[in-house]
Amino acid sequence: MIDPDEPLDIQLARQAKIIDALMRRANRQHEVGSSAYGAFQSAIALQGQIWAKTRDLERTTDELRHARDDTQRMRKNLADAMAAMDGGVALFTAGRLEVCNDIFQALLPDISERLQPGLEIDACFAAMSDSLYLVTVEGNFDTALAQARRGRVGASVVSLVIELVGDRWYQINLQRTSAENMVLLLTEITTIVRRNRSEKESLIDRQADYLQAVFENMTSGVCTFSPEGEVMMYNQQFRQLLGLPYTMLQQGSDLHRMLDFVAQHALITEAEDFDIGYWLDRLERQGRLRRRVRHATGRMLDLHAHRLPDGGVLLELKDVTLETRATVMLENRVAERTTELTHANAQLRQQFAEMARVEEELRVAKERAEAAVSSKTRFLAAASHDLLQPINAAKLLIATLKDSAAETRFAPMVDRLDGSFSSIEQLLHSLLDISRLESADRSLTPSDVCLGTLMRSVWEDQTPVAQRKGVQLDVVPSMVFVRSDPVYLLRSIQNLVVNALQYTPEGGRVLVGCRRKGGAVELQVWDTGIGISRKDQKRIFEEFARADNVPLGSGVGLGLSIVDRTCRHLGHKVRVRSKPGIGSVFSVEMEAAAGRHAAPEQGCEQTPAVVEAEMDYIILVIENDPDVLYAFTRKLEQWGASVFAARSAAEALTHVRDMGMAPDILLADFQLDDGETGDRAIAAVRAECGVQVPAIMITADRSNDLLKRGAREGFSVLTKPVQLSRLRPLIEWKVRWQAPEDGPVDAAQ
Known part of the structure; x- marks a missing residue:
């Protein structure tokens, strides 16, 4: 019934009406009620409610009074604080001026009457822009206001600097303090601006002194001219290098007059080329001029002219006499050196041609040497079989002869012969090993x-x-x-x-x-x-x-x-x-x-010990060399074996067919006549017999390929010259222990 948001006096009037209505109602109930006591109780209860409402109204009235006093006190404190500030302050609420201090209002006297509460901030800035007391603004009011409005609450301050009449300077700071409020501060910076200006002018004066000191201590001569062609600054080195009198080079002297003096007194030896008009025209068009001239005293001078930003001219003279002399000397030395290098180059070409000829001869010699080494290697590889064949035959025959000549007067002679052939065999093996090692990458x-x-x-x-x-x-x-x-x-x-x-x-x-x-x-x-x-x-x-x-x-x-x-x-x-x-x-x-x-x-496979009993075996020997075949046959027969000698695979197959049975063991040379090989002969005999006949390959080939082939095809390999101490035990082992149907692999060497 009572709106707490309404003014306090309205709320009090409505409460008085409510209380009066309740009192009248209580009186009517008392008059028409049948029970006096009940009416009395109702009146008491109603009176209690009225007192409670009265106390609430009084308390609310006190709070409102205190709040009104606090608000007035805060506004007074704010006004006192703003008045006590050194700068101008203005507070805008919802885009309108809420309050400002006297400094802000009196800053621009011609618009002070317009700065009243309720003035929009845009109108305030427009009035400031129109003020006659405002001289310059470093920035723009509208741009600064838009930037401040876009900024976040409590964001960085947007600043402007304004100049007022009387050389007074102020800085304007804008900052949002809340979503609706904005503060504008005016700070006087006149003292700072004037002090900076004074320091700048003092610095410029000192820089002029420093610049003059630098000019005087430069090794080059320097002179500056105003846009009108008058001397502004120069050093004594410029006057001395050019040879000008004191009266000719002073502040305010004319450039054209100085150039005319130089031309008339032939201070520059190239007087006929000393075209002042050409120089000035080139300087005007290109902004710079550079030329090396010879002074009348014999010195060489570098002349540099530059157009200054204000339209003036900077002339620089540099003594390059020593540099010129050094350049001339260097050019002479370069010419002499060039002549020497040309001569040396010709000699180097001759030497290079000679070296090319020698290298070609060396290349040919190297190719011949490589061909000779390759030929030697091929020869030793090809001849190893032929060299070892007679050695092998001789060893077999000597072994047979040694057994036959035992306990005879020929035994010592046979022993010496056996030793001699052993030495020959060892030397031959050494030579063949060296030959193979020369091509070790392949072997x-x-x-x-x-x-x-x-x-x-x-x-x-x-x-x-x-x-x-x-x-x-x-x-x-x-x-x-x-x-x-x-x-x-x-x-x-x-x-x-x-x-x-x-x-x-x-x-x-x-x-x-x-x-x-x-x-x-x-x-x-x-x-x-x-x-x-x-x-x-x-x-x-x-x-x-x-x-x-x-x-x-x-x-x-x-x-x-x-x-x-x-x-x-x-x-x-x-x-x-x-x-x-x-x-x-x-x-x-x-x-x-x-x-x-x-x-x-x-x-690991081990060769059994030598068995001295006679060999009661049928041995098929395939060897294309008749001497080796004869020696093998005699030695095997001496051991008690029955030997069928064949010089080819076809002859061996003929012996097998004549026997009608497989031999106990097959001994075959690797290299046979007409391109036949021992492995193919062994395969042919086994195919003819239908069984895996034990076989031993006897060869001068020491390659691993043959060993691997023997492991795959089931035959052993012995190298020439054959060691009889290994041949007999190997034959015994292969015949006795290597079953033909199993065909185990033996890789004895």
């Missing part, structure tokens, strides 16, 4: 190799030699796998053992074994021989080099050289430790095969 094929098999093979080959010399040869079996080439590694081990046996006296000992060194394996050959001095240890691996204590006739010095070259190609490390009179230790360090563990000793 070396590293693979996983079981060292135990190679060590066992060397032991079997060299045991007879050790027994003849009275030297004990021991091998500590080690079935570890290494990464190397089996053929060349076998030859290296064999060379080390042969070398140790050769230089170990009777009663000595040679020991071969292996040691683990992390991820590597070191094969060692120990001997109790004559030893090697420290100075000889550095050269024993050279070709044809021997230690000083080596007796004459004990070799040509190729074995260790071949070992060193082979190991370098394979990436192995060769070392030697030795002491004269005590013995030597040669070692070869190799990389252990990854993922391959040492196998049990019986896992």
Whole structure:
């Protein structure tokens, strides 16, 4: 019934009406009521409600009175604060002037009457712009007001600087204090502006002094002219360089007059070219002028003229006499040097032509040398079979003769003949190894190799030699796998053992074994021989080099050289430790095969011991060389075998057909006549017989390809010259233990 938003006096009048109506109602109920007591109770209750309402009205009246007093006090405090401020202040609410102080109102007297509460802010700025007391504004009122309106509440202040009459300066700051309110502050900055202006003028004066001091201390002569052509600033160096009298070069002197003086007194030697009009025209068109002139005193001057921004001219003179002389001297030296270089160039061309001719001759010589080496390599490779064939035949015949001449007067002679052929065989193997190592990139094929098999093979080959010399040869079996080439590694081990046996006296000992060194394996050959001095240890691996204590006739010095070259190609490390009179230790360090563990000793194939019983076997021999075929036949027959000799695969098939049965074993040369090969002959005989006849390939070819082919096709490989100490046990083993139907693979070398 009572709206709290209405004015207080209206609320009080309405409450009085309500109370009066309630009183009248109570009186009427009292008059017409049947019970006096009930009427009395109603009156009491109604009176309590009236008192409560009265107290609420009084409390509300007090609060409204206090709020009105606070508002008036706050407005008075705000007015006092604004009056106490040094600058002008104006508060705009909802875009209209709410309140301002006297400073703001009196700033522009001609518009002070218009600055009344309720004035729109746009009209306020328009009135300020129209004021006669406003001289300049650095900025724009409308732009500043729009920027302030777009800014966030409490954002940065938008500032303007205005100048008033009497050289007074003020800064106007605009800032939004709420969504509806905006404050405008006027701060006087007259003192700051005047002080900055004074400092600027003082700085300009000092800069002029500094500039004059710089001019005076410059090595170049400098003079500036006004747009009217009058001298403004110069230094003494300019007057001295140009040779002008004091009266000619003063402040206010005319440029044209000075140039006329220079031309009339021939201060510039090129007087006929001294065209002042041309100079000035060029300076006017291009804004700069640069020219080198010669002074009457002989000095060379660089003249630089520049048009200044205000239209004046800056002239600069620089003495370049020394520079000119140096340039002339340099040009002369350059000319002389050019002549020398031209002559040297001609000589270099002649030398280059000579070098080109020599290089061409060297290239031809190199090609010839490479062709010769290639021819030699091809010759040795092609001739190895032919060279080893007679050696092989001779060894077989000597072995047969040795058995036949035993306990006769010819036995010592046969032994010497056997030793001579062994030396020839060793030397031939060394020469062939060197030839193969020259093309090692093509012949070396590293693979996983079981060292135990190679060590066992060397032991079997060299045991007879050790027994003849009275030297004990021991091998500590080690079935570890290494990464190397089996053929060349076998030859290296064999060379080390042969070398140790050769230089170990009777009663000595040679020991071969292996040691683990992390991820590597070191094969060692120990001997109790004559030893090697420290100075000889550095050269024993050279070709044809021997230690000083080596007796004459004990070799040509190729074995260790071949070992060193082979190991370098394979990436192995060769070392030697030795002491004269005590013995030597040669070692070869190799990389252990990854993922391959040492196998049990019986896992690697070993050649059985020599069986002295007679061979009651049928042996088919295929060999195209008649001498080798004859020697094989005699030796095998001496061992008790029945031999069918054939020079070709066709002849071998004829023998098989005549026998009507398969031979016990087949021995075949690899290279036969008319392009035939031993592997194809073995395959033909097996096909004719219908069984996997045991077979041994005897060849001079030492490549790994033939070994791999033998592993695939089931035949063993022996290299020429054949070691009889290995041939007989291998025949016994293959006939007795290699069943024809199984066809196991044997890779003996």
